[in-house]
Amino acid sequence: MLLLFSLGTGQAATIDLEPLVTGLARPVAIAHAGDGSARLFLVLQEGQVLIYDGTEVLPTPFLDIAPLVSCCGERGLLGIAFPPHYRSSGFFFVNYTNTAGNTVIARYRVSADPNVADPASATILLTIPQPFANHNGGQLQFGPDGYLYIGTGDGGAAGDPQNNAQNLGNLLGKLLRIDVDNGEPYTIPPDNPFVGKAGAREEIWAFGLRNPWRFSFDRLTGDLFIADVGQDRWEEVDWQPATSPGGENYGWRRMEGKHCFLPSTNCNDGTLTLPILEYSHEQGCSIIGGYRYRGSQIPWHYGTYFYADYCSGRIWGAREEKSGRWTSTLLLETGLSISTFGQDEKGELYLAHYSESDGTLYRLKGKAPLPPLCNIQMSQPTYRDGDTVTASVVQIANPGPSPLAVEIKVWLESPASELFSVLNRGADGSLLLPPETEKDFGPVSLFRVRPAFARGEYALNCRVLHPITGATLVLDQNRFSLQ
Template sequence: MVRAPSLGILPFVIWLIVVACDGTAGAPAPGPAPSATAQAPAAAPSPAPTPAPLPPLPGIVVERVAGGLQRPTFVTGAGDGSGRLFVLEKRGTIRIVRDGAVLPEPFLDIRSRVTSSGNEQGLLGLAFHPRFAENGRFFVYYTAADGGANTLAEFRVSSTDPDRADPASARVLLAIPDRYSNHNGGMLAFGPDGYLYIALGDGGGAGDPLRAGQDLANPLGAILRIDVDAPPASGLAYAIPPDNPFLGREGARPEIWAYGLRNPWRFSFDRQTGDLWIADVGQNAREEVNFQPAGSPGGQNYGWSIMEGTNCYRPASGCDRTGLTLPVFEYTHSDGCSITGGYVYRGAAFPALRGAYLAADYCTGAAWAIRRQGETFRADRLPDFPTGISSFGEDDAGELYIVRDQPGTLERLVVR
């Protein structure tokens, strides 16, 4: 892949986007009709306090940790205090990196279950149960060899070797048929509420030919939310959280938490606040970051395929934005081709970076740090990262890493 010319360190780009779908939100109600009796004018409301200025961001570079990986798609810690990093390989293996060395034997090898022939297919997601240290449960997302279905499966660690999973423990929880090889989503994460969240793309094909993004009867183009600890619901291998926003609505999938997404790659929860950040890959023009505040009841419609970013897509002009939640940040394809979403930094090593959400472009390495100020968001352009970032990842302490599709490396973010 040819890297676009570096854009260098540009002046700060400020995006101030209020997360609202129209200009009426928060508008004061009309006052009473004027009285014939003269009255003293009401005191003017006090102005809203100006947010404190954000501290300058440090310079961020990457430092190689390990190489020799086969098209890595994700990296994460297990939350068990072991210090191990678990790296997914597209072909269907999970490798352990300990003290900078890739262990010779994979933690899990499910190549026989996985198809990775399409560029966006393969082993795409991994989430360890919040009590993994006690119960040994973890969950993976992959495109299945027998038909390409987007598949969620549960496994358990071996009872005799903590560095090996038990392949016989496999249990498929969800298999969603998919007509095309692209837009498979794949991110898995447990939320602060203990439920498992699952990102699904719109099923592929240009322009959402399935119209999945706006179809509540279709789980594609959505983030699902399920309970993997409660007794399963009738006909399912999992339970539906009782406060899911579309539970009980006729014609809607009860697992859906949010929808209107094209190919969310990736989402993450702020480990301090619980806010949800979603990077969604665009069609031909715009890449975007969406936001859901902690405590949200869910149900947000992020717009695809009515919108691509803040632009109308279907129709190309005059689209109805009623009820849509627009992105808090976007960039055009003059800066890249495909967004890779990251995490809000909450580690201890770089205090000046705390609270910043990082994202980068796969093709150019263009990178941004996005920080929330009340109801607005500011995005600062960073020096370019390397190209080919297939995913960011967090270790147990909240320090950030990247994996690069080509040349197959794991790297950590460091501040200079």
């Protein structure tokens, strides 16, 4: 079943949501193990992790630590991460709020049953005191460098009253980076930006965050996207290139988004890293960070960064322009309480609708009919010397939001050889078709038949290609013969 949601702006939606699992109790995170099993791990806030095997949710939880967890509000079991070596080590890591209200980062190991973890295998890596009940962060993710990254909130209340996010002496309002493979329970990567700095916690990779929910790495480039929940007016997405040495100050509480917060003026002394995206509370009230899409099922959104808002249920897609500026487009009005995005092993995206007892796992799908169009009709089936070979209709359409490449070529089928390209715009023989455009070439005279041309069956191919991967999205072919 595919649910159709509204875009609400008069333009055609380019995605829809396919429900996969219903009846989930407070889903807050989705992850994969990277072990080739194609399983999705669904984190429930009250303390369970379930497995969706592609068909159903397995009846036995993968992990159940509910007695250790304080839930709910912004507390609970909030995140899970699997290291690159999970298939061989069996280790994985979770982020939860303990019964004392503090944040715990713990390591567990899978049991002899690959679908059940050993709850007695816990090793606690970090316990972070929380002064208030909200802003606990919760995201865990392994970076391209193999280190574990941990997002923490500023400790809660309103306006970061303890100024934790700007204080390098504690772990609140930060992005942490630790080595969980060398030393127990963890060690500090030697290139962390505050190693050796007096008074600073060396686990810190970046700071100035209010409540990062969530962050993700671009699986192609390694760039980092951090969605940081705002205070009263602005939600933001921060960005860090893969080449960064760390140490960025993303501004909170001096700034909320690109605007001064405390102080109300003259807040940026030039040392702050401003967000690449922001939106006001007229559009929502709590950002949900997603992923930059690198899958294959929605090719027109390849390279789009997806994010949403919990309060409004809106989903946006952001793309980087050649200038480096990011622009965002509203993709879907869902009316859902979106709590998290997830990514599978192939780069396809999922999200969860939050509910106490009827949460839902959705898969993002391209909305039909979205495939690009490439249509060719020959004027006649057979041609002889002196005839002009004509394609009576050549119509090409790209309904998606990103450019696609078009290739039209004439081939002798046996033995296979290219006669010529009808459209030859660039070294690769392709025509780049802009987003949301349609071209109708009408009757096109392709060539005049000459005695030198080989006789036989020819094919006129029109292919629409993904401009980056080269994958064929649509192929239309008509045959004709030369006699």
